[in-house]
Amino acid sequence: MSTTTTAIEQGYRKQFARRIILLVALALATALSFFFDMVVGPSMLSVSEVFQAIFSPGAVELSSKVIVWEVRMPYSIMALLVGASLSLAGCEMQTIMNNAMASPFTLGVSAAASFGAALAIIIGVSLPGVAGDWMVIVNAFVFAFGATLLLQALSSTRGAGPEGLVLFGIALVFTFNAFTGIMQYMASAEALQQFIFWSLGSLTKANWDNIPLLFLLFVVIVPFSLAAAWPLTALRLGEDSARSFGVSVRRLRFLSLLRISLLTAGSVAFVGTIGFIGLVGPHIAKLLIGEDHRFSLPASILSGALIMSLASLASKAIVAGAIIPVGIVTSLIGVPVFIALILNKRKR
Amino acid sequence: MATLRIDNLHTGYPGKPIISGLTLPPLVSGEVTILTGPNAAGKSTLLRAIAGLLRTKGSITYEGQDLGPLSPQKRAGVVSFMPQSVPTDINLSVIEAVISALKASPLDAAGDGNEQLHNRAIAVLERIGISHLALEPLNQLSGGQRQMASLARSVVREPKVLLLDEPTSALDLKHQLKVMRLARSFAADGRIVVMVLHDLNLALKWADQVIVMDKGTIASHGRPTTAITPDIIAQVYGVAIRVEICSLGLPNLIVDREL
Numbered sequence: 286m287s288t289t290t291t292a293i294e295q296g297y298r299k300q301f302a303r304r305i306i307l308l309v310a311l312a313l314a315t316a317l318s319f320f321f322d323m324v325v326g327p328s329m330l331s332v333s334e335v336f337q338a339i340f341s342p343g344a345v346e347l348s349s350k351v352i353v354w355e356v357r358m359p360y361s362i363m364a365l366l367v368g369a370s371l372s373l374a375g376c377e378m379q380t381i382m383n384n385a386m387a388s389p390f391t392l393g394v395s396a397a398a399s400f401g402a403a404l405a406i407i408i409g410v411s412l413p414g415v416a417g418d419w420m421v422i423v424n425a426f427v428f429a430f431g432a433t434l435l436l437q438a439l440s441s442t443r444g445a446g447p448e449g450l451v452l453f454g455i456a457l458v459f460t461f462n463a464f465t466g467i468m469q470y471m472a473s474a475e476a477l478q479q480f481i482f483w484s485l486g487s488l489t490k491a492n493w494d495n496i497p498l499l500f501l502l503f504v505v506i507v508p509f510s511l512a513a514a515w516p517l518t519a520l521r522l523g524e525d526s527a528r529s530f531g532v533s534v535r536r537l538r539f540l541s542l543l544r545i546s547l548l549t550a551g552s553v554a555f556v557g558t559i560g561f562i563g564l565v566g567p568h569i570a571k572l573l574i575g576e577d578h579r580f581s582l583p584a585s586i587l588s589g590a591l592i593m594s595l596a597s598l599a600s601k602a603i604v605a606g607a608i609i610p611v612g613i614v615t616s617l618i619g620v621p622v623f624i625a626l627i628l629n630k631r632k633r
Numbered sequence: 634m635a636t637l638r639i640d641n642l643h644t645g646y647p648g649k650p651i652i653s654g655l656t657l658p659p660l661v662s663g664e665v666t667i668l669t670g671p672n673a674a675g676k677s678t679l680l681r682a683i684a685g686l687l688r689t690k691g692s693i694t695y696e697g698q699d700l701g702p703l704s705p706q707k708r709a710g711v712v713s714f715m716p717q718s719v720p721t722d723i724n725l726s727v728i729e730a731v732i733s734a735l736k737a738s739p740l741d742a743a744g745d746g747n748e749q750l751h752n753r754a755i756a757v758l759e760r761i762g763i764s765h766l767a768l769e770p771l772n773q774l775s776g777g778q779r780q781m782a783s784l785a786r787s788v789v790r791e792p793k794v795l796l797l798d799e800p801t802s803a804l805d806l807k808h809q810l811k812v813m814r815l816a817r818s819f820a821a822d823g824r825i826v827v828m829v830l831h832d833l834n835l836a837l838k839w840a841d842q843v844i845v846m847d848k849g850t851i852a853s854h855g856r857p858t859t860a861i862t863p864d865i866i867a868q869v870y871g872v873a874i875r876v877e878i879c880s881l882g883l884p885n886l887i888v889d890r891e892l
Contacts, residue, residue, distance in 0.1 A: 531738030
């Protein structure tokens with residue numbers, strides 16, 4: 286082995302090790318943020334009370350136990366799950382659409398979900414046999430999934446490239462927003478208020494019924510996503526190149542779109558519209574770790590979970606005693622980052 | 634000697650046929666074939682069709698095997714394509730990109746352990762002369778360096794047919810010669826090398842066979858000095874040229890004027 290070969294091999298190994306360390310650091314930061322998210326809240330429980338409530342629930346007052354187990358823990362876990370899901374979906378989407386500004390919301394999936402929710406909240410229409418709170422969730426899911434089926438139909442049409450998909454996604458956003466507008470116009474004041482709260486995106490919908498569902502969805506999808514890491518990395522080198530390396534790009538895009546839609550639909554159905562995580566999460570991941578998808582996919586999962594967890598923490602810390610809907614916080618963080626990304630791209 | 638045959642080929646883009654009923658002279662292993670011709674003559678379209686990137690009718694066979702029905706992975710075992718342009722904003726190092734070309738789909742040949750693949754990737758970078766760039770991110774390279782890195786990716790899977798679409802377009806004089814020398818050495822490995830080039834002087838000096846295309850058809854083909862003649866160039870490009878033999882005994886093309 287020549288000295289150059291050894292030097293390159295060593296350099297590559299060092300890069301590899303550096304990325305593993307970054308992933309571990311991201312995981313630790315996420316764990317830390319989760320801890321603070323659990324500890325901070327309007328009811329002013331002390332750290333030891335929170336720990337006691339978690340590890341020996343019998344030894345604390347019922348109210349503390351309820352706050353920790355029924356409010357804080359579902360919120361904090363949901364924040365991690367939704368952040369991770371949306372950011373993973375965003376990372377895949379930016380790659381398959383070859384567009385750094387793509388995010389699950391560009392697809393129109395969230396707009397479709399919002400329309401579904403509007404149907405449930407304002408008119409009370411849902412699938413037969415579905416009632417109560419589940420109507421909103423089921424409707425959001427059905428419409429989000431329907432939108433992705435449309436996108437998938439388009440993605441399997443010949444000649445529909447990344448630009449076609451993005452344009453179609455934008456068309457879906459406007460169409461569903463218009464439908465939702467009609468619903469809002471017809472709505473009673475009370476229904477309208479309820480719908481607006483849903484559409485803001487809030488972790489208060491988290492509970493022990495929906496967390497296991499989203500968790501299951503997430504852990505089933507992640508291995509498939511990670512298994513596609515090499516073809517996705519190859520796709521970054523251009524569609525012609527990827528195909529020349531033996532990647533069936535149509536199939537890759539179709540399956541990736543399926544994962545994106547399930548992750549997005551699941552998240553939106555349970556917590557409403559949360560903007561920008563799907564855009565900002567993957568960008569931060571790729572800035573830190575590069576675009577080798579073996580690392581950028583897990584890094585996106587972790588950075589999304591971290592940002593969402595920090596947003597959840599901020600939503601409680603900004604106004605003492607109140608919880609601002611977390612969707613507002615993510616948008617407030619997301620907008621400046623989004624503008625910085627665009628300006629940075631222009632400069633280049 | 635392996636042969637690539639293209640018979641009665643029809644191809645193009647949706648609603649825009651570019652090539653209709655094209656039959657090429659056989660392309661054989663060990664030879665460098667240069668496709669040239671004016672803009673929009675169908676050169677890149679032909680190359681992309683051979684690479685399986687476009688819908689085609691007619692037959693493209695390698696050693697008697699029809700490439701049309703092959704899966705992308707099987708086809709990649711035979712043909713590799715280097716595109717004219719590559720994305721510029723990729724945050725991957727040169728070596729990572731070469732390894733991803735190897736890992737994107739399973740390789741035909743055995744021996745795909747990580748260490749073997751890494752050594753293979755490094756060997757290709759050394760052969761192409763860019764091993765010093767191995768750990769550099771692609772988005773920080775010059776256009777020419779990116780083109781050399783793209784060449785490394787297109788050859789690393791050891792294809793039997795190597796298709797290069799204007800591989801010298803971003804390169805300085807020295808690197809142009811380097812790429813031509815590499816193309817010859819890839820052919821000497823027993824590959825069929827087909828490249829699209831605009832530089833007729835490079836074509837005259839380095840090709841075994843030249844195919845001059847015009848409006849989706851073949852205007853002339855054969856040994857370089859047979860295919861590139863003043864009459865053909867006048868007819869295809871509308872330009873008056875001379876081909877003269879220089880003091881080293883090599884053909885040189887001199888452009889006189891527009892016709």
